[in-house]
Amino acid sequence: MISVNGTLVSEGAGGVYGERMIGKYRVWDPYRSKFAALWYLDSSIDLPPGSVVLYLGAANGTTVSHVADYAEVVYAVEFAPHPMHDLLMVAKMRKNIVPIYGNATQPQRYAPFLETVDLVYQDVAQPNQATIAIRHLPFLRSGGRLILMLKTRSVDIRKSPEEVFTDTCMALEEAGLSMVKVVWPLPHHVDHAAIVCDLV
Numbered sequence: 001m002i003s004v005n006g007t008l009v010s011e012g013a014g015g016v017y018g019e020r021m022i023g024k025y026r027v028w029d030p031y032r033s034k035f036a037a038l039w040y041l042d043s044s045i046d047l048p049p050g051s052v053v054l055y056l057g058a059a060n061g062t063t064v065s066h067v068a069d070y071a072e073v074v075y076a077v078e079f080a081p082h083p084m085h086d087l088l089m090v091a092k093m094r095k096n097i098v099p100i101y102g103n104a105t106q107p108q109r110y111a112p113f114l115e116t117v118d119l120v121y122q123d124v125a126q127p128n129q130a131t132i133a134i135r136h137l138p139f140l141r142s143g144g145r146l147i148l149m150l151k152t153r154s155v156d157i158r159k160s161p162e163e164v165f166t167d168t169c170m171a172l173e174e175a176g177l178s179m180v181k182v183v184w185p186l187p188h189h190v191d192h193a194a195i196v197c198d199l200v
């Protein structure tokens, strides 16, 4: 990914959410985006040109818009009406965002609109985050990558964040994923862990 004097940026038309510009580049803020926060910890996290991305939990499209600056196409799934409205506005400004108004617990409903992807990026604060990720593995190509932003408190408040984190990693490994990097907690994003794994 591109950095300008150590600042993560993406190249695309600005004015999506009032982001700062450095010349032709849009500054990608780690305080607003977990993806950017992860990159600042490990700059080998990449979105190679030509990538096809399935993004679960698109919200109002802030991070989606940066991902779309790098990727060939981003399938962006969101189930709440208000953020979806904003996401549609963002998708109008980018030719490579496919907004999907759908529930990530039911991928069979939007499966006909998808293709095989290189990356599944998931950022949904739900109790069943591992299950949601596993249900999307049929769309991930062999050798493809899952980045799961795990909100530990949303899974089970009776369990400690460490337990939730460990259980989630185990569930993903049992589903055929190989851990590449785990970060807990994720800087700037309280209660979140980042889990990066590849489909073997």
Ligand code: SAM
Binding pocket: 032, 033, 034, 035, 056, 057, 058, 059, 060, 061, 062, 063, 064, 077, 078, 079, 080, 083, 102, 103, 104, 105, 123, 124, 125, 126
């Ligand atoms: N990834 C966004 C970003 O960086 O700009 C922020 C995502 S926000 C933390 C989580 C989003 O996931 C919310 O907009 C919420 O409506 C959405 N969400 C939660 N559960 C979902 C589900 N089952 N299906 C689709 N979207 C979901």
